[in-house]
Amino acid sequence: MALVLTYGTFDLLHVGHVNLLRRARALGDRLVVGLSSDAFNALKRKHATQPYADREAVLRAIRYVDDVFPEETWEQKADDIRRLGADLLVMGSDWSGHFDDLSRHCAVHYLPRTENISSSLLKAEIRRATTPAPAGTSLLMAGSRR
C-alpha cells in the first residue's frame, strides 16, 4: 500500500492542480495532501483567495485525494513522512531540487508543471474581464475587451 504525499496551497483549484493530483495518485495507492494553512500562506507570501476550510473541502471532493491535513511550516515534512509512513513525496517541477534532502525519508519525485495555468493567472484574467472599460472607450473597443 504505497502512500503518496504532496503539499500546496491549491487556491482556486484548476487543471494544473488536478493534473498534479491525478498523476501523483497514479504513483501509489493513496494520496494525502498537506494543505497550506492560511497562516503558512502568509509565511509563503502567498495570498489565497479561499480560506483553508474552503480549499480543504474542494480538495476532499477530488477523487484522487484520500486525505488532507494542514501544512503549517516548511520544516514539518520529515515528521509528516514518518507519521504517515509516506513512500513517495511528489511535487510539481517548479519545486525541482527543493525537497531532495527528504530522500533520506522517502522517494522524492517532481512532475512536469502544467504550463499556462496558475491561480495568479486566473485572478488576473478575472480582473481584466470584469474591469469596466475606461470612460470614453468606443463600444467596439469595449466589445474587444470581453
Ligand code: C2G
Ligand atoms: N502545479 C502544477 N502546475 C500548475 C500549478 C501548480 O503542477 N500550473 C503544482 C505545483 O507544482 C505544486 C502543486 O501543484 O506541486 C500545488 O501548487 P500551489 O497550490 O501553487 O502550491 P505551492 O504554493 O507551490 O506550495 O511546501 C510546499 C508548498 O506548500 C507548495
